[in-house]
Amino acid sequence: MAATTPTTGDAVQRRSRWSRLPIVTQLRQSVGLQRGMLIGGLVLTAFFLFTAAFAPLLAPYGYAQLRSDSGPFGAQQPPSAEHWLGTTVGGYDVLSRVIWGSRTALLVIIVAVTASILVGVLLGLISGYFGGWLDRIMVMIADAIYAFPSLLLAIVLAIVISGGQSSMWGGIFAAALSITVIFIPQYLRVTRSEVIRIKAEAFVESARVIGAGHVRIMTRHVLRNATRTLPLILTLNASEAILTLAGLGFLGFGIEPTAAAEWGYDLNKSLSDVTAGIWWTSIFPGLAIVLVVLGLTLVGESLNDLADPRLRKRAAGPEPVEDLGVELPDAQQEGEQR
Amino acid sequence: MSDVVEIRDLAVSFATDAGQVQAVDGVTLSVHPGEVLAVVGESGSGKTVTAKTILGLLPETARIRGAVMLTSKDGASEGDVVQMSGQRLRQVRGRDVAMVFQEPSTALNPVYPVGWQIIEGLRAHGKYTKAEARAKAIDVLRRVGIPDPEERIDHYPHQFSGGQKQRIVIAQALVLDPGVIVADEPTTALDVTVQAEILDLLRRCRDEFGAAIVLITHNMGVVADLADRVAVMYQGKLVEQAPVRELFANPREPYTQQLLAAVPRIGEGLARAHERAARRSDGWAEQTPVVEAKGLRISYPGRFRQPDFLAVDGVDLAIRPGEVLGLVGESGSGKTTIGRAIAGLTKVTGGSLEVLGVQMHGVHERDFRPVRSKIGFVFQDPATSFNPLLTIAECVAEPLVVHGRAADAQDARTRVDELLEAVQLPRAFGARFPHELSGGQRQRASLARALALDPELLIADEPTSALDVSVQARVLDLFDELHRELGFAALFISHDLAVVDMLADRIAVLWRGRLVEEGTGDEVLGSPKHPYTQRLLASLPVPDPVEQAERRAELERLRQADRAS
Numbered sequence: 001m002a003a004t005t006p007t008t009g010d011a012v013q014r015r016s017r018w019s020r021l022p023i024v025t026q027l028r029q030s031v032g033l034q035r036g037m038l039i040g041g042l043v044l045t046a047f048f049l050f051t052a053a054f055a056p057l058l059a060p061y062g063y064a065q066l067r068s069d070s071g072p073f074g075a076q077q078p079p080s081a082e083h084w085l086g087t088t089v090g091g092y093d094v095l096s097r098v099i100w101g102s103r104t105a106l107l108v109i110i111v112a113v114t115a116s117i118l119v120g121v122l123l124g125l126i127s128g129y130f131g132g133w134l135d136r137i138m139v140m141i142a143d144a145i146y147a148f149p150s151l152l153l154a155i156v157l158a159i160v161i162s163g164g165q166s167s168m169w170g171g172i173f174a175a176a177l178s179i180t181v182i183f184i185p186q187y188l189r190v191t192r193s194e195v196i197r198i199k200a201e202a203f204v205e206s207a208r209v210i211g212a213g214h215v216r217i218m219t220r221h222v223l224r225n226a227t228r229t230l231p232l233i234l235t236l237n238a239s240e241a242i243l244t245l246a247g248l249g250f251l252g253f254g255i256e257p258t259a260a261a262e263w264g265y266d267l268n269k270s271l272s273d274v275t276a277g278i279w280w281t282s283i284f285p286g287l288a289i290v291l292v293v294l295g296l297t298l299v300g301e302s303l304n305d306l307a308d309p310r311l312r313k314r315a316a317g318p319e320p321v322e323d324l325g326v327e328l329p330d331a332q333q334e335g336e337q338r
Numbered sequence: 339m340s341d342v343v344e345i346r347d348l349a350v351s352f353a354t355d356a357g358q359v360q361a362v363d364g365v366t367l368s369v370h371p372g373e374v375l376a377v378v379g380e381s382g383s384g385k386t387v388t389a390k391t392i393l394g395l396l397p398e399t400a401r402i403r404g405a406v407m408l409t410s411k412d413g414a415s416e417g418d419v420v421q422m423s424g425q426r427l428r429q430v431r432g433r434d435v436a437m438v439f440q441e442p443s444t445a446l447n448p449v450y451p452v453g454w455q456i457i458e459g460l461r462a463h464g465k466y467t468k469a470e471a472r473a474k475a476i477d478v479l480r481r482v483g484i485p486d487p488e489e490r491i492d493h494y495p496h497q498f499s500g501g502q503k504q505r506i507v508i509a510q511a512l513v514l515d516p517g518v519i520v521a522d523e524p525t526t527a528l529d530v531t532v533q534a535e536i537l538d539l540l541r542r543c544r545d546e547f548g549a550a551i552v553l554i555t556h557n558m559g560v561v562a563d564l565a566d567r568v569a570v571m572y573q574g575k576l577v578e579q580a581p582v583r584e585l586f587a588n589p590r591e592p593y594t595q596q597l598l599a600a601v602p603r604i605g606e607g608l609a610r611a612h613e614r615a616a617r618r619s620d621g622w623a624e625q626t627p628v629v630e631a632k633g634l635r636i637s638y639p640g641r642f643r644q645p646d647f648l649a650v651d652g653v654d655l656a657i658r659p660g661e662v663l664g665l666v667g668e669s670g671s672g673k674t675t676i677g678r679a680i681a682g683l684t685k686v687t688g689g690s691l692e693v694l695g696v697q698m699h700g701v702h703e704r705d706f707r708p709v710r711s712k713i714g715f716v717f718q719d720p721a722t723s724f725n726p727l728l729t730i731a732e733c734v735a736e737p738l739v740v741h742g743r744a745a746d747a748q749d750a751r752t753r754v755d756e757l758l759e760a761v762q763l764p765r766a767f768g769a770r771f772p773h774e775l776s777g778g779q780r781q782r783a784s785l786a787r788a789l790a791l792d793p794e795l796l797i798a799d800e801p802t803s804a805l806d807v808s809v810q811a812r813v814l815d816l817f818d819e820l821h822r823e824l825g826f827a828a829l830f831i832s833h834d835l836a837v838v839d840m841l842a843d844r845i846a847v848l849w850r851g852r853l854v855e856e857g858t859g860d861e862v863l864g865s866p867k868h869p870y871t872q873r874l875l876a877s878l879p880v881p882d883p884v885e886q887a888e889r890r891a892e893l894e895r896l897r898q899a900d901r902a903s
Binding site: 201202203205206207208209210211212213216220221224225 | 681682683707710711713715717718719722723724725726727728733736737740741787
């Protein structure tokens with residue numbers, strides 16, 4: 001309805017809503033070094049997203065392409081005009097593999113983070129809201145998962161989920177879901193502690209007095225207030241997801257080169273090249289991992305720092321003043337002077 | 339002798355996200371030796387900031403103009419606190435000026451014995467041996483009225499009651515015999531009967547120790563009881579300054595007049611109660627009560643094999659239709675617990691509590707839910723009782739939506755507008771978010787939400803204790819007006835007898851979970867029978883210095899009678 005009758009008030013509202021969006025707000029708040037960190041992180045992340053989205057246009061060859069019209073690429077070729085970053089031991093084009101790899105990484109991040117948020121937040125909400133024995137069991141399981149070395153757990157899960165298959169989506173899901181299991185406890189704990197805090201607030205009690213049901217209180221009053229810190233963990237977890245994926249690939253539990261490009265797998269295959277003086281096969285996938293993780297971490301850490309309420313006052317306007325209906329003597333004098 | 343503190347044209351502003359905020363604006367004020375100067379004002383008036391400037395305690399974001407001249411007690415040294423270096427400030431603090439904080443339980447470090455904390459102040463100013471310092475600390479503890487100071491000096495803060503903790507904080511301030519003590523709301527966190535004792539102690543600080551006191555407070559009764567001179571502040575400016583009797587008898591500025599008029603006084607509500615009683619029909623007293631408690635017991639489970647804590651112990655009370663029952667008691671008396679039990683927020687563990695025909699002892703939420711639409715609840719703190727992500731209109735519409743009277747907030751809009759109008763809020767406020775309203779406006783919106791379903795019973799749990807006096811007066815008037823129009827029964831919970839008196843038909847006094855006295859306002863306030871009610875009534879400082887002096891003598895007599903028995 002607002003779109004058909006645009007008014008000036010509407011425009012103001014929309015602009016303020018735009019400036020209230022998570023990252024935009026922080027960008028406006030930040031100053032100095034913190035701002036530099038945030039912008040640096042955002043640029044790296046944007047570059048990563050752009051590459052992933054337009055991989056088919058940017059990459060000179062396919063991720064599993066071994067030969068062009070003029071014949072096979074050849075293995076371990078140094079950088080040249082045809083292959084800007086050289087070729088791998090398996091005969092693939094390094095540049096293409098790096099570009100296509102960003103797509104796999106992005107897909108894994110999306111699937112892993114979405115799944116862990118959905119499950120983790122839901123479990124945290126239930127656990128914190130109802131409490132009791134259910135809460136105790138869930139927290140115990142979460143602690144048990146925490147105690148496991150995360151990569152070991154991911155390996156086990158990768159085997160269980162993919163069952164040795166290594167198609168593109170099978171591999172992506174295997175990697176993403178094994179990461180999910182590691183992340184769920186994080187979201188569960190964060191949501192749970194927020195929910196426990198909010199549950200004691202007067203507005204939740206007020207909803208109970210009104211007679212609202214559990215589901216309504218949980219969704220309308222508790223959940224929306226409990227999700228404020230999630231964007232922070234989300235960005236930090238995204239970079240962790242990439243590291244786990246690369247770790248899995250490096251250890252050989254990733255995706256076959258014919259199914260999709262994967263940086264960790266390429267690093268694994270380039271191990272023996274390093275001693276032979278063939279630098280291009282390991283440097284570039286490694287650099288890709290470092291830059292993406294750096295970008296996401298910078299964004300996450302900056303958001304984390306800026307969210308610290310002790311550094312700033314929260315109210316964006318002057319304090320609302322009680323209308324007492326009296327004029328100050330000074331105010332009257334000023335009025336007379338005018 | 340010259341003034342101990344002289345504030346000249348002080349202006350303090352704070353740098354915030356929203357730009358400069360002027361907290362104090364051109365205040366000139368002086369404190370004479372050995373007098374109690376009360377700085378009075380409502381929240382945001384800059385009274386605390388002014389007081390903190392005297393100790394140089396403002397945060398780094400503050401920008402200060404003007405001068406605060408501080409003279410030591412013997413007149414030997416003088417300095418401007420605003421210009422002082424950190425080292426000079428440390429020398430001055432404690433020796434020339436000391437502070438008493440609002441909340442005694444947070445002002446003391448829980449991991450050190452209280453004696454250690456008093457001696458720390460002595461050590462900072464040097465030249466005492468261990469034995470000397472200890473002797474001095476024991477002496478000051480005795481003088482502030484801590485029994486067995488030789489033994490209790492090694493006790494930790496949690497082993498003292500709230501009033502005793504405040505005595506220790508005062509001892510800490512007195513130990514170096516400063517010329518001036520800044521007391522920031524020293525009795526706000528305490529119960530009325532304890533407050534009276536602490537005010538006595540502060541009076542002795544002036545008389546026996548010869549310290550001047552800068553008393554920051556919003557409570558006009560405390561001012562009337564203790565102060566020699568009063569400075570009234572409003573929005574960072576000094577509005578009026580006068581000796582206490584003159585100010586109360588003959589306030590010059592309109593703001594001061596309004597502030598004094600807004601303070602509730604005992605006895606004001608009696609006329610209203612009589613008027614209501616006269617309006618009632620004959621058979622009214624025989625009607626079935628809306629709420630009826632018989633031998634009501636509520637206990638909270640104890641932890642680690644400790645016995646259960648009995649919050650409410652065998653209370654009988656009844657609220658008849660259209661009646662306002664005022665429930666009065668100090669913190670821990672169980673008054674809030676009873677209110678929560680009636681609203682179904684706390685489980686009843688013994689006896690019987692019938693709310694609108696439903697037995698609450700062992701009730702299932704399913705059976706109680708239909709009754710909830712007939713109960714409204716107003717919470718104490720208006721800041722937290724609204725979901726910060728919903729607009730006021732959505733919050734007020736919530737009960738309508740939950741009980742199926744409206745499909746969504748949009749659908750309920752006409753009713754919401756009516757309600758906002760009923761509580762004297764502009765309709766446009768419906769589109770605002772809770773944080774965009776002031777405390778008083780929020781509490782009115784809270785009243786609108788409670789009344790959305792035309793409840794038969796309204797429970798108000800200290801609805802005005804978080805508000806300033808003038809705002810409180812408006813909310814109480816509104817409550818009375820709505821009650822007259824809508825005729826709901828109400829349970830009005832408060833720690834303030836004067837507030838309850840303004841609204842209640844009958845008053846029930848709770849003490850340690852037991853109902854010690856119940857009756858009409860005339861009975862309870864006019865001729866209290868239980869000694870606790872008598873003490874409570876006598877402890878309540880009235881906003882009139884002359885009358886308060888008489889009442890103080892009366893309280894002293896009561897205390898002596900207590901001791902004798």
